[in-house]
Amino acid sequence: MTAADVTSDSNLAALRPPASNAGFSHRSRSRALRNLVARVVMWLAFLIALVPLVWILWSVVTKGGALLLNSTWWTNSQRGITDRMVGGGAAHAIEGTLIEALATAVMAVPIGVMTAIYLVEYGRGRLANIVSFMVDILTGIPSIVAALFIYAVWVTTFGFQRVGFAVCLALVLLMIPVIVRSTEEMLKLVHNDLREASYALGVPKWKTIARVVVPTAFSGIITGILLGLARIMGETAPLLILGPYTKDIATDIFGGLVPTLPTMINQDRTEVLQPAVDRVWGAAMTLILIILLLNIAGRLVSRLGAPKT
Amino acid sequence: MPNITGVSAVDELSGPERHGPPQGNRASTGRLGDRIFSGTARGAGILVIAIVTLVGVFLLSQAIPALAKDKVNFLTSTQWNVDATPLQFGIANLLWVTVLSSALAMVVAVPLGIGVALFITQYAPRWLRGPAASLVDLLAAVPSIVYGLWGLQVLGTHMDGIQGFLIKIFGRLPLFQDAGVAAASTILTVAVVLAIMVLPIVTALSREVFAQTPTTNMEAALALGATRWEMIRTAVLPFGKPGVISASMLGLGRALGETVAVTVILSALAGSAPWSWSMFNGGETFASKIANNAAEFDSPQKAGAFMAAGLVLFGLTFIVNAVARAVINRRKAFVE
Numbered sequence: 112m113t114a115a116d117v118t119s120d121s122n123l124a125a126l127r128p129p130a131s132n133a134g135f136s137h138r139s140r141s142r143a144l145r146n147l148v149a150r151v152v153m154w155l156a157f158l159i160a161l162v163p164l165v166w167i168l169w170s171v172v173t174k175g176g177a178l179l180l181n182s183t184w185w186t187n188s189q190r191g192i193t194d195r196m197v198g199g200g201a202a203h204a205i206e207g208t209l210i211e212a213l214a215t216a217v218m219a220v221p222i223g224v225m226t227a228i229y230l231v232e233y234g235r236g237r238l239a240n241i242v243s244f245m246v247d248i249l250t251g252i253p254s255i256v257a258a259l260f261i262y263a264v265w266v267t268t269f270g271f272q273r274v275g276f277a278v279c280l281a282l283v284l285l286m287i288p289v290i291v292r293s294t295e296e297m298l299k300l301v302h303n304d305l306r307e308a309s310y311a312l313g314v315p316k317w318k319t320i321a322r323v324v325v326p327t328a329f330s331g332i333i334t335g336i337l338l339g340l341a342r343i344m345g346e347t348a349p350l351l352i353l354g355p356y357t358k359d360i361a362t363d364i365f366g367g368l369v370p371t372l373p374t375m376i377n378q379d380r381t382e383v384l385q386p387a388v389d390r391v392w393g394a395a396m397t398l399i400l401i402i403l404l405l406n407i408a409g410r411l412v413s414r415l416g417a418p419k420t
Numbered sequence: 421m422p423n424i425t426g427v428s429a430v431d432e433l434s435g436p437e438r439h440g441p442p443q444g445n446r447a448s449t450g451r452l453g454d455r456i457f458s459g460t461a462r463g464a465g466i467l468v469i470a471i472v473t474l475v476g477v478f479l480l481s482q483a484i485p486a487l488a489k490d491k492v493n494f495l496t497s498t499q500w501n502v503d504a505t506p507l508q509f510g511i512a513n514l515l516w517v518t519v520l521s522s523a524l525a526m527v528v529a530v531p532l533g534i535g536v537a538l539f540i541t542q543y544a545p546r547w548l549r550g551p552a553a554s555l556v557d558l559l560a561a562v563p564s565i566v567y568g569l570w571g572l573q574v575l576g577t578h579m580d581g582i583q584g585f586l587i588k589i590f591g592r593l594p595l596f597q598d599a600g601v602a603a604a605s606t607i608l609t610v611a612v613v614l615a616i617m618v619l620p621i622v623t624a625l626s627r628e629v630f631a632q633t634p635t636t637n638m639e640a641a642l643a644l645g646a647t648r649w650e651m652i653r654t655a656v657l658p659f660g661k662p663g664v665i666s667a668s669m670l671g672l673g674r675a676l677g678e679t680v681a682v683t684v685i686l687s688a689l690a691g692s693a694p695w696s697w698s699m700f701n702g703g704e705t706f707a708s709k710i711a712n713n714a715a716e717f718d719s720p721q722k723a724g725a726f727m728a729a730g731l732v733l734f735g736l737t738f739i740v741n742a743v744a745r746a747v748i749n750r751r752k753a754f755v756e
Binding site for chain 2: 376
């Protein structure tokens with residue numbers, strides 16, 4: 112930014128005694144001082160913001176990192192492991208987390224992407240405005256309210272059991288708006304010339320969207336999906352209400368309890384015995400690692416395949 | 421000094437460059453594929469409308485019967501006896517704890533977020549800008565249960581000193597009275613953790629608006645002899661104000677609805693605990709009340725009481741988000 116370069120010069124001027132630059136650029140000592148104070152405050156703000164980040168990562172790594180180096184952490188479940196015993200792993204929770212995230216994505220991605228296509232390519236008039244407004248509301252829904260809603264439908268109204276699938280339904284509500292907004296943004300970036308060129312060749316509109324517009328924006332859409340996945344994997348509130356924990360490997364989301372990393376943390380968070388405490392922090396570290404990997408993957412995809420415009 | 425504050429520039433800004441598709445149905449040939457595809461797209465949109473409507477309808481339909489049986493005033497009572505035969509539940513406590521913790525969080529997060537955003541856009545050396553932004557964004561990648569765990573077991577152990585210091589100075593005020601709750605589990609600790617959680621939201625959006633300040637405005641301020649801070653005060657901040665307000669509101673919406681971190685940290689008080697205004701008290705927010713009692717939803721009556729609390733939370737976050745959107749829309753200062 113050119114403005115910034117200009118300022119660094121004027122700052123030097125500001126620090127010089129006022130006599131040396133009389134006339135237009137006269138600067139009093141107090142103005143220069145205020146300028147300096149502002150600069151220090153901004154640097155401090157940034158450094159203060161880094162404190163919790165470093166502190167949290169440090170706590171998680173030092174308290175839970177050691178467990179992750181053990182291969183049984185990635186292969187075993189907690190079956191038969193009690194608070195006093197060292198050992199066992201988080202394989203059941205990792206699997207459960209991934210399966211639920213996948214099931215959620217299978218439902219949320221088509222709805223989200225199609226809604227975005229509707230808003231960008233088709234939507235005109237009242238209906239489109241209402242849809243857009245509703246997506247905004249969905250963005251702001253607290254996760255506990257989404258969970259309550261699914262509870263009201265799934266358990267109270269239909270009388271089903273609390274199962275993994277109900278959790279997925281609640282997560283779908285939270286994932287849809289993320290996908291709609293990111294996909295929408297990417298579709299808007301696709302140049303109109305591409306669409307018009309396609310029409311000029313006699314390609315119908317639906318084929319233009321499916322073969323030209325979506326492929327052009329594809330990497331951006333994938334990034335949005337990965338970031339959406341990262342967001343819902345860390346959600347715990349729906350799990351508290353709809354997805355009780357179990358220590359065994361359980362992958363049937365319709366059949367009953369599916370253990371996940373957040374519920375694994377929640378289950379033992381009040382423990383005082385060291386082996387259990389270690390496992391809680393180990394699970395926290397594992398969860399952060401998975402979410403971090405998804406974030407990095409999302410950024411890589413968007414960097415490698417920026418929309419070809 | 422409206423002429424150099426950038427206000428006029430905001431109004432002249434044409435918003436995002438529109439790459440909208442051709443208007444109307446010119447491109448559609450009405451073939452079967454077209455009809456199916458556009459129908460599916462519209463169906464997805466309608467499904468979204470249906471979902472949001474259903475959320476409201478279902479929560480209302482379950483909350484109303486319980487509210488009808490409620491023997492105390494729902495808004496002003498501090499009781500919460502959903503087991504009692506004359507059903508008694510009120511949200512005064514929940515509302516106060518929710519609002520107080522979120523408000524305290526915003527007091528910390530908004531100035532800090534603005535400072536960090538200004539640092540990244542105006543002060544940081546160029547090589548540091550990208551990494552600095554990513555680092556702050558990383559805070560958003562930490563799951564809320566990890567925040568809760570860290571807040572209670574790590575941060576909480578350091579809150580004693582701060583609490584003692586504040587009580588010593590301001591102890592006479594009701595807001596700062598010692599309530600006898602362990603320092604790790606107070607509303608203040610929750611507020612600090614919430615502030616950290618919303619910091620990336622406030623920072624990211626503020627950063628975006630600040631970066632959009634027209635260079636000409638900034639150069640004009642500098643050309644008039646402004647120092648860099650004066651340039652920020654007269655050009656960048658006025659331009660970014662609506663964006664910062666809406667960023668803060670979105671952060672507030674997040675803080676109000678945060679569940680797990682609050683549930684883990686805050687110590688829930690016994691039902692008979694006396695009312696206190698103190699930020700050193702325990703208590704429950706709407707969200708943590710619901711989460712703490714998830715096992716108790718066995719009768720429709722009890723569940724209804726919690727649905728009513730959930731509905732109020734939904735309403736609160738809705739209003740906050742609506743205000744945020746209104747501010748953005750009225751002054752098209754930034755592109756989402």
